[in-house]
Amino acid sequence: MSDIEERCADLPRRRHARRTGSIASAALAGIAGTCIAVAPGHATPVTPIAIVDETTDVAAFYTAPEDRVAGPHGSVIQLRPIDGDPGIPGxxxxxxxxxxxxxxGNSTAVSGTVAVPEGTPPPGGWPLISWAxxxxxVDDSCAPSHDTSDAFPAHDYTSLVRKVQAQWISAGYAVAQTDYQGLGxxxxxGYLIGTAEQRAVTDMARAARQIEPEIGTRWVAMGHSQGGQAAVFADAQAQQWAPELQLLGAVALAPASxxxxxxxxxxLATAVGASTTLGPLTGGATAFLPLIIRGAQTVADIDPARFLTPDAAAMVTLADVGCIAQLRSPQQWGGLTASEVFAPDGDIHALTRVLxxxxxxxxxxxxxxxVLQGRADATVPAAATDVMVVRQRAxxxxxQYRGYPGVDHRGVLEASYADALSWVDGRFGR
Incomplete structure (x- = not known):
């Protein structure tokens, strides 16, 4: 074995040692570009991994050189250690x-985070949750991996998610979370484009194993809201997308449908003057509409001017510079009613076909x-999830379906944890 091969084979131990301070980040950086990472299930090297020092500008991390983007899906381009947010304690x-x-069909770079419990993995490796x-x-600034302080626009949500993920870490699960394609x-x-989302979720699972060989081959897809939809798509498509891994099932919390x-x-309600009655049915989704449009535009020719009022069509670009909290504000989309958004005689067929x-x-x-659903959810109405489950069961x-009376959209994350843990433990035979 050559000196380079020895250093590459020893890389997982060196990464662990770096955490305890005995191996400096500079030492890892010295290996960058020389190690050839072998993805699980592959007998030959597939791609070089760059290990990025903490002193490197984090903003530059998200843009890989074009000649490094091509390669097997699920293989790692580069990584860097995280101290503090958006990492998970323990x-x-x-x-x-x-x-x-x-x-x-083009190779694309995707960002995300991987958290692996400290300690000795169980036989077969750490069980893995790939979180959506x-x-x-849809703006790059909204990617959860950008959340390094309470100044992050969605910190109130992402910090809540990390608290739940920390419970999974404490329960002995590795947690990998994608930012999705084109976010960061x-x-x-591709907001709400299910196949693109599941590819990001599944390839994140592959990448996690390449980074930490102590992660096992068995995994579960889990997601909330947009990610709940992604988890269902992963349940349907991931095994074929990553056949060397064993998908045991999926958990969808308040899935978009x-x-x-x-x-x-x-x-229709706008056309008949009844738009104010639709809140309980649509989840008050006005602020999500520009995101939905931008997502649909990744796979189809969607012209918002064909179905939005002129004022609303001019506001679609706000999605390109702000996150959901900004779009919800009264000064933006949150201040509009459906009657101010939709042209009564507009042609929405291209958009609804994609959806x-x-x-x-x-x-x-x-x-x-x-499927786990808060019954008091005003964002993803329980009635919509009820219908989804009925159709799937038919x-x-x-x-399996469980509801939580009085629990809202975000509250379901914590309220359902014990049930989710019991179910996932059962899938892993724990």
Missing amino acids: ARNYLVLYRSVDMQ HGTTG TPGPH HQGIGIQASQ NENDPSTLTFAQPLL AGQPV
Whole structure:
């Protein structure tokens, strides 16, 4: 074995030692570019990994040189250790840039984080949860891995998610979280485009194992809201996308569904003057509309001017510079009613076609799905999730469903944790 091969083979131990201070970051940086990482299930080297020192400008981390983006999906481009946010307490944390495939078939760089429990892994390696986050926005500044302080626009949400993820770490699970394609990294973000989301989630699981070989091959997809939809798509598509890993099932918390029907209903209500009655049915989704449009535009030619009022069409670009908290403000989309958004006679067919194609209700999957829903949710209405589950069960899909009276959209994260843990432990035979 050559000196380089010895250093590469020893890299996982060196990463652990770096955490305790015995190996300096400079030593890791010295290996960068020389190690050839071998993805699990591959007999030959697939791609070099760059290990980025903490002193490197973090903003530059998210833009990889073009000649390094091409490569097997799920392979790591570069990584850096994380101290503090957005890391999870009680774990070794990494900021990761890895490869996935966009909806046009092109290799694309995706960012995310990986957290691995301290200590000795169980036989078979750490069980893995690949977490799909809820809506933060489509602008790069909204990526959860950018959350390093309470100044982050979605810190109130992402910090809540990390508290729940810390419980999973304490329970002995590794947690990997993608930012999704085009969120934090160059290119558009395919918001609510299920296949693009599941590729990011599944390739994150692959990348996590390449970083930490102590992570096992068995995993569960888990997500909330936008990520709940992504988790259902992962349940349906991930095993084929990453056959060397064993998907045991998926957990979908308040999954987004029936977006196309909701928009059709909003436009119809505008036409008949009844838009104020739709809140309980649509989840008050006005602020999400520019994100939905931007997501649909990644896969189809969508012209907002064909179905929005002139004032609303001019405001779509606000999604390109702000996150969901800004869009919800009364000065932006949060101050608009459906009657001020939709042109009564507008043509929304192109948009609703994309949304209907990405509705998780019609997917088929072999691995079980656990759906968890707050009954007082005003963002993803319980009625919409009820219908999704009814449709899935009618088609013979293996779905379990649990509701939580009085629990809202974010509250379901904590309220459902014990049930989710019991179910996931059961999947792993723990």
